[in-house]
Amino acid sequence: MRFNRPNEPASVPAKRRLKTKPLIVLLGILFATNVFWFFHWLLTDRSPALDTEEVASVAGEPITRAEWMAAMEQQVGRDVLEELVNHRVMEAAADEHGIKVTDKEVDLELALITSIDGQQHSGLNTEQTRKQIRSELILEKVLTKDVVIKESAIKKYFEQNETFFHVLPAYRTSVIISSTKKEAEQVYGEIKDGSTFSALAKERSIDLSSGNLGGDLGYVNDKTEDVDPKIIEAVEKLKKDEVSKPVALKNDTYAIITVLEKIKERDFTYSEVKDHIKRQLALEQLPESVSPEAFWKEFNAEWFYGKK
Structure with a gap:
């Protein structure tokens, strides 16, 4: 994930700046999951009588809940289901590759995202946000597990960008x-x-x-x-x-x-952010960005819309 301040000094060498793609992916997941929880609310404890419930009317002609839900499914249902499958795929990948994501790692990513990248209008509660950060960390760890980054490169990045790891309240x-x-x-x-x-x-x-x-x-x-x-x-x-x-x-x-x-405001030490920096530098070595969909076949993921 990319965690530079909005007023980042122009003197930072461009080659040291990390990709924004993982953060954009995370924001997409946050949005889609918010829509998913809206669907979940609509469908919980649903009875047959709700299908014919009138939710609006035009010139005396009713619009039923069933019509409303069908239109919602057509517009956003595919994206919501895709993100749900992606989350399950990432959990399967973590089990397959023996990858662990600790609460401390999630705390670090959350602090960097919120304090350095600024506002995040997700509409999700803290627990849901942490769940999405966990999925993103699993993806990053799977993609970079075999990439070798020298200790000197990690230290150099930290020394050149130490102020980025001063987290504002x-x-x-x-x-x-x-x-x-x-x-x-x-x-x-x-x-x-x-x-x-x-x-x-x-x-x-x-x-x-x-x-x-x-x-x-x-x-x-x-x-x-x-x-x-x-x-x-x-x-x-x-x-x-x-x-x-x-x-x-x-x-x-x-x-x-x-x-x-x-x-809280705090300064993260080198030892605290070393793995974070190593992972981000490793992502820079990949020839292209990879999304969770790349793992569907490996974990035999299938869905309502047919083959991916």
Whole structure:
């Protein structure tokens, strides 16, 4: 994965910059899995009566849940199933090749992604995000297990890019944006009365981009662009899972804010990031990018859409 800061100095030699492909793959997995969980929610405890349930109507003509689900399956069903199969294939590959991914490794990748690459609007909770990072690590380890990287090359990269492994504090943040203070206070009261933050964000937030993700802004800090400084100021003071009172923003709107997770500022040592650097340099030696689909045949993966 590529973990350079957005304001990375121009003096860093271009040949030392690592590929962005693995991170892009991870973001794709995060998006597809988010859609998968939406499908899962729709289908859980489904009874035959739900198929004929009216979910919308036009000029008095109903649109049934069955029609809705069929359209959803046609549009995104293939991608969702593909990512689910890919996850299972990677787990099989880990077993086959004796590959282990520790919580400490996932912690490192999560810290680097969130603090150095900035916001990640995934809409997934922390557990789901960690699951996808694990799959990406398995893929990287399988691809690079036979690639030899000299110790001197690893040390040289660390010395030239040591500041990249200084992880800034980051806050997994969710917001509900209201147009007036009165509306924000009503939302705050509903949360205090037991309403779910994510559900209210989808229903009441006027910011559709975050509202559709249950209020998720991703991981933010004082280096994050396009987030109101008042939100950053608030999250730095909030405890994990604490909900703020209405916060006035610079565009005359108001925000209710909560912090789902905090990542502490720290400097990773050479020994802590050595395997990470070695793996990334090894990926640079591969002639082309490889996706989990390349392993389908090896593990006899089959799916509804026929041969891959």
